[in-house]
Amino acid sequence: MDMDIQPPRRTFIRQMAASGALLGVAGLSGCTASGVAEEVAPGFRHGVASGDPLADRVILWTRVTPAHDGEGDVAVRWQLATDAAMRQVIAHGSVVTSAQRDYTVKVDAAGLLPGHVYYYQFAVDGGDKSVVGRTKTLARGDAKQVRLAVFSCSNYPAGYFNVYADAARQDNIDAALHIGDYIYEYESTGYACGQAEALGRVSEPRDVLLRLEDYRRRYAQYRADPDLQAVHAAMPFIAVWDDHEFADDTWRDGSVDHKTSQYGPFELRKHAALTAYHEWMPIRVPDASAPDKIYRSFDFGGIVSLHMLDTRLIGRDQQLMLSSYYDEHRRFDVEKYKHDVCSPRRQMMGHEQMAWLEEQVSRSTARWQMLGQQVLMARMEYPTAVVMGECSPTNYCALKKRAEADPSCVNEKEQRWLSAQTLPCYLDSWDGYQADREQVFAMMRKHRKNLVVLAGDTHNAWASDLRDAEGRQAGVEFATASVSSPGMEGGYPGRDPDDVAAMMVDLIEPLYYAQTSKRGYMIVTASHEQVRCDWRFVDTVFQHEFTAATERSLRVLPGPGNRRIEECYG
Incomplete structure (x- = not known):
């Protein structure tokens, strides 16, 4: 086990802190609860970010903090350099932002070299400058390996973002993947808020998010967090949304929590959430006329073709409910239930996205096809007696x-x-949309591809072999724990968490590894020889002082005789 106790920041982070470029908590002291400063000079109180790197370009992001509400247009200058001191400037420009886009700024900086590290900074008239951010373009065919940090489920009131702080200190991360639940939409008295007041992390606004200004304020609160700012400043992000960027258990036309009679049309809420997401995230919109279409691919030097999917919003049919398969005598209709979860009419991705994925996979010459997506693809099926409540999991x-x-x-x-x-x-996972899952597996088998699926959503860490309906090995899935949202530990109070994890592995046949009580992230390292996943956990999210450890490492080898989880040796 590799353990660090508050490891020192690496070269870039150390240099920036020494120069005052990383503002930390002190630099945020003038913010209101929404993250917008009152009666101060324009500044950059929400840090900087980069994202969606390609071999020749990358998105640069910041937000200007206006001196007054309702301030007009603000001109923002940007620079891109090859050194952290910003002396070797190779590109620069200017862009105008305003209240119409919540004073956010996006620049698609092009004409860059593949596989290169760059540094960037923003400034406004009057001399205010942002922190310096570090980013990296994608390599072409000469890459030897790819290292990705994978995050999910960062819930502000549930605890400090120590996971982000640890990731910001890691060396040689090519990109961070955030695969959903970057924010949560609940009211301040909602989910996982038990210690929010004591931690100084009460959600703003206090009510559930419904309007554009609500979502904007919530993003502003999150992005005022110094640990989230640090990880954004250290590496480019590639992100997709899950449900909580909108509402709990979102599907194409609604959400389990959205009551039209109380909240109004879901379409208005979805549009507000979409708008805020594109304003606040360093994402390149593939089609400006269709902002809900965010599935896209990234090629890492012939090693990985990363396909970021939307399994939540654009094509998903409404989730099935287990309770609806009981009759008036409390008898469960197993056959109808199995028929419905396997129905080819039920879609997770939608026909257009599925066709797009097949085209991407068929054209790719990379060693690995990697799916960055939201929910578990592995079969997480329970014994019938457990599902029906006839026998407890323990028994x-x-x-x-x-x-x-x-x-x-x-x-x-x-x-x-x-x-x-x-x-x-x-049934919110691929288990509830089994025909789409079989189509993905068949696609990979048809094109003879090595498949690795990355997932989040559950707040727990998992590793599973992926098998089709006939039991044939299709690939592997590595699923990350949450940044701060609680896991299964609350469901088994007083029980040894290791026993709970072992019970899950015993119950679920394709499941190889589980960690059900710790917050953390994954570092996924891909080469031509293997894909290795290191699960890294922090010991607390309730104090700023923490330790971090790599607790488990597993890998998968390429080729039809492999493509299954195995232990890492050495």
């Missing part, structure tokens, strides 16, 4: 062990439990 695992040791001690009812089929029960 079922004990029954399995007892039956393996002495089959004669199992009674008839227990034997039925053991021999019954498994059932999916987390």
